Amino acid sequence: MTVFDVYLQQVINGLNLGAMYALLALGFTLVYGILELINFSHFNVFMVGSFVALYTLEAFGLSGQTVILAGLPLVGVLLVTFAVTMTVTGTIGVGIERFLLRRLRAVKGPAAMITTIGVSYILFNIVLLTVGADTHNFANPLPTVTWAIGGASLRLRDVLIWIVSAVLMIALTYFVQYTKIGKAMRATAQDPEAARMMGVEVDRVIMTAFFLGSALAGAGGLIFGLYYNFTSFLIGFTAGLRAFTAAVLGGIGNVPGAMLGGLLIGLVETIGSQIIGASWADVIIFAILVLVLVFRPAGLLGRIAPNKS
Amino acid sequence: MSRDGSLLLEFTGINTYYGDLHALKDVNYTIGRGEIVSLLGGNACGKSTTMKTIMGVVIPATGTVIFDGKPIEKLPTSERVRRGIAPVLEARRLFPRMTVYENLEMGAYTQPKGPQFNEDLERVYELFPRVKERRNQLSGTLSGGEQQMVAIGRALMARPRLICMDEPSMGLSPLYVEQVFDIIQTINKQGTTIFMVEQNANMALSIAHRAYVLQTGRVVLSGTAAELRENPSIREAYLGELKVDAAA
CATH class of the missing domain: 3.40.50.300 (P-loop containing nucleotide triphosphate hydrolases)
Known part of the structure; x- marks a missing residue:
């Protein structure tokens, strides 16, 4: 492998991680855009998602890397697993909003944010106490098809992660841009009171944002498992914090910003690790975050002080 | 009526x-x-x-x-x-990062989309030719007077009684104040x-x-x-x- 090949390989890896961070960052940004709330429970909704995906795959009789599927069965299993995982995590997100955060809607101060931290730890401990502290081997039914690009290798898994992430992000963009409830989401983010006076049921809009964000986190959890071949109760914090960083880097509240931020963080992580060393990944990621924020406080695509007079 | x-x-x-x-x-x-x-x-x-x-x-x-x-x-x-109650809010309160057209759509949020929507849209465009010209522009980029026209048009899209x-009239130049009050009278007569x-x-x-x-x-x-x-x-x-x- 030449130096160029090594970096090409890291770009491929970085795009995988970046796609995962982007999906996760979208959840932070959708909720923040409307409620100006940093939803820390999102970290562990993602983690729960990876376990939901793991058990769904096991329900299909898949575990470890022994059973390999191809063709239609593979597509079918993956579609069902994504659908189940996203529905479950989406529902968890809606539940957190409906039964906990909605009651705190009128409360000023950090109560809602602290609640999300509490929920995050509750999810974390529930998973720890029920499935245990061990690292769980994640089923990977994908055949090991590999294409050589120069000295770098592109696996079927990479292509699948890119396609799934791209489809989800395009679908979300379409939803927010063109559907009635999507437009109501944007209007509510820009001026909640005015949106309400147009007849928008703001509670429904907020619930939709939680559902979509949490469903995407579930998809992220499944991608995590497919990429790393394991999952654990611990994965929420590292990936969640990086994804949150991605959302802030892109401009929190901004949908394309979260996608861009996610991809950049993924690339910085793999390429930075290559240059300086993997253990330095967090130092590099957060140093870039700090630098960007010092010079562009609203993030790369964000606007400073959204006008909410 | x-x-x-x-x-x-x-x-x-x-x-x-x-x-x-x-x-x-x-x-x-x-x-x-x-x-x-x-x-x-x-x-x-x-x-x-x-x-x-x-x-x-x-x-x-x-x-x-x-x-x-x-x-x-x-x-x-x-x-x-x-x-059938629609607001024209103080300081207009348009959705600044949505287009003029999207703002009008938000006005019709409680109304079904279809021929009635198009009719209402035509009515607004007729009352405010300026709004029609600007329909694809982000509403935050409009002048105060233009924004007020969109705000009134947005209210009309709800088919209000x-x-x-x-x-x-807040923050508008005298010329626009005249126009806005004329339009209010027209809408009332309708x-x-x-x-x-x-x-x-x-x-x-x-x-x-x-x-x-x-x-x-x-x-x-x-x-x-x-x-x-x-x-x-x-x-x-x-x-x-x-x-x-x-x-x-």
């Missing part, structure tokens, strides 16, 4: 509080079908609270709000919009009842049929616009020098 003397909105014995602040004190208004009713008063007299109480954004402690014969004070805002306008909070008493009384004067949360005067124009204390407090106006 003409002014047949029947009531569209009755606002009876309303008391509204913000914490300890008693914002509306036993306030009564009536708005007849087809009328332009203006609400005059200085800053912090309760004008915007009145608007928010009608829209259901602020819930009164006591009192009833009857719209079209039915009590609405317990209904959520969305249901009030659906029944009552439009509540909060300071439609059958929509108008309730208008306004600091520009001169302009408001020139187009309104009746008016109420609000002072620190209490109605202190009411009557036809002609009566109020002749009232000496109104002339002094609201129709005189700008200095007096600002001090009121």
Whole structure:
């Protein structure tokens, strides 16, 4: 492998991680855009998602890397697993909003944010106490098809992660841009009171944002498992914090910003690790975050002080 | 719809509080079908609270709000919009990062999409050719006067029977103020009842049929616009020098 090949390989890896961070960052940004709330429970909704995906795959009789599927069965299993995982995590997100955060809607101060931290730890401990502290081997039914690009290798898994992430992000963009409830989401983010006076049921809009964000986190959890071949109760914090960083880097509240931020963080992580060393990944990621924020406080695509007079 | 003397909105014995602040004190208004009713008063007299109480954004402690014969004070805002009350908000409050067209769509949020939507859109474009020209522009990039036109158009898209306008002349150049008041009269003649909070008493009384004067949360005067124009204390407090106006 030449130096160029090594970096090409890291770009491929970085795009995988970046796609995962982007999906996760979208959840932070959708909720923040409307409620100006940093939803820390999102970290562990993602983690729960990876376990939901793991058990769904096991329900299909898949575990470890022994059973390999191809063709239609593979597509079918993956579609069902994504659908189940996203529905479950989406529902968890809606539940957190409906039964906990909605009651705190009128409360000023950090109560809602602290609640999300509490929920995050509750999810974390529930998973720890029920499935245990061990690292769980994640089923990977994908055949090991590999294409050589120069000295770098592109696996079927990479292509699948890119396609799934791209489809989800395009679908979300379409939803927010063109559907009635999507437009109501944007209007509510820009001026909640005015949106309400147009007849928008703001509670429904907020619930939709939680559902979509949490469903995407579930998809992220499944991608995590497919990429790393394991999952654990611990994965929420590292990936969640990086994804949150991605959302802030892109401009929190901004949908394309979260996608861009996610991809950049993924690339910085793999390429930075290559240059300086993997253990330095967090130092590099957060140093870039700090630098960007010092010079562009609203993030790369964000606007400073959204006008909410 | 003409002014047949029947009531569209009755606002009876309303008391509204913000914490300890008693914002509306036993306030009564009536708005007849087809009328332009203006609400005059200085800053912090309760004008915007009145608007928010009608829209259901602020819930009164006591009192009833009857719209079209039915009590609405317990209904959520969305249901009030659906029944035919639409706002033109203070400082316009368009969605700045949405296009003009999307803002109009938001106005029609409670209405079905289809031929009726297109009809309403055509009507707005006819009233405001400028809005049509700018339909694909982000509304935040428009001038104040253009934004006010979009705000009025947005209210019309809800097919309202009552439009509540909060300071439609605020921050507009005199030329636009004329235009906006002309349009308000046109819309009224086409059958929509108008309730208008306004600091520009001169302009408001020139187009309104009746008016109420609000002072620190209490109605202190009411009557036809002609009566109020002749009232000496109104002339002094609201129709005189700008200095007096600002001090009121």
